[in-house]
Amino acid sequence: MATTISEKPLSEAIRNRRSTPNFAPDPVADEDLQRILDAGLLAPSGYNTQPWRFVVVRDPEQRANLAAAAMNQRRIAESPVVIVACGDSAQLDGEVLDEMLRLAKEHGYGDERQHEIVRRNFPDFIESLEIAVWLNRQVAISLTHMMLMAEVLGYDTSVMEGFWEDKVKELLNVPDSAHVVALLCIGKLRGPDKPFGGRFERQKTVFFELWGNPQK
Numbered sequence: 001m002a003t004t005i006s007e008k009p010l011s012e013a014i015r016n017r018r019s020t021p022n023f024a025p026d027p028v029a030d031e032d033l034q035r036i037l038d039a040g041l042l043a044p045s046g047y048n049t050q051p052w053r054f055v056v057v058r059d060p061e062q063r064a065n066l067a068a069a070a071m072n073q074r075r076i077a078e079s080p081v082v083i084v085a086c087g088d089s090a091q092l093d094g095e096v097l098d099e100m101l102r103l104a105k106e107h108g109y110g111d112e113r114q115h116e117i118v119r120r121n122f123p124d125f126i127e128s129l130e131i132a133v134w135l136n137r138q139v140a141i142s143l144t145h146m147m148l149m150a151e152v153l154g155y156d157t158s159v160m161e162g163f164w165e166d167k168v169k170e171l172l173n174v175p176d177s178a179h180v181v182a183l184l185c186i187g188k189l190r191g192p193d194k195p196f197g198g199r200f201e202r203q204k205t206v207f208f209e210l211w212g213n214p215q216k
């Protein structure tokens with residue numbers, strides 16, 4: 001399948017994205033999938049720790065198994081690609097810290113003194129975290145990058161939180177140190193799109209300077 005030639009402006013993708021109700025069997029081009037994954041991997045993360053891990057599920061049988069572990073949500077079996085987004089807390093103040101500092105050095109980011117400060121402070125920072133909340137924060141940003149890149153490339157998406165985490169972990173061999181954050185279905189819309197469900201008035205959700213202050 002040919003890759004996408006013309007891209008949608010990001011603003012249009014954001015405006016018109018809907019949680020896709022039905023997927024056609026059309027595949028996602030390999031090159032597009034790589035670009036979608038790259039978009040997620042370029043996301044920011046706290047201390048550049050990149051604790052996200054993604055399992056890309058394309059095999060039809062495995063997608064059917066995944067759908068069964070996700071409250072029988074049909075779209076998971078239907079969409080040609082499902083990205084299972086996880087966050088891993090393993091080795092954060094060990095290997096991950098070393099690798100992150102090695103990368104920084106390789107890219108000329110920071111100097112020895114700054115790296116030493118990070119090395120000293122990071123374990124306490126990790127210790128202070130509510131780890132599942134922290135992982136969710138990092139992974140959600142990365143998954144959003146992927147979702148929007150898919151939409152820009154002309155695909156349709158659906159994010160899913162309706163799954164039994166233990167079943168998904170067992171099915172995909174996800175280790176105990178990791179959490180499953182969400183599933184992202186990617187493909188092409190079949191039939192009519194889901195209507196826009198509306199959003200709350202801004203006064204309810206956006207404040208200026210202090211909580212509760214509306215825009216003047």
Ligand SMILES: Cc1cc2nc3c(=O)[nH]c(=O)nc-3n(C[C@H](O)[C@H](O)[C@H](O)COP(=O)(O)O)c2cc1C
Nearest residue numbers: 017018019020073159160161162163182194196197
């Ligand atoms: C984190 C997250 C989890 C979601 N999980 C599900 C899900 O499991 N099943 C489902 O049908 N829709 C799911 N949705 C879709 C929401 O219902 C949908 O985003 C919302 O109704 C707004 O509609 P829109 O995405 O078309 O703008 C999820 C959305 C998000 C962001």
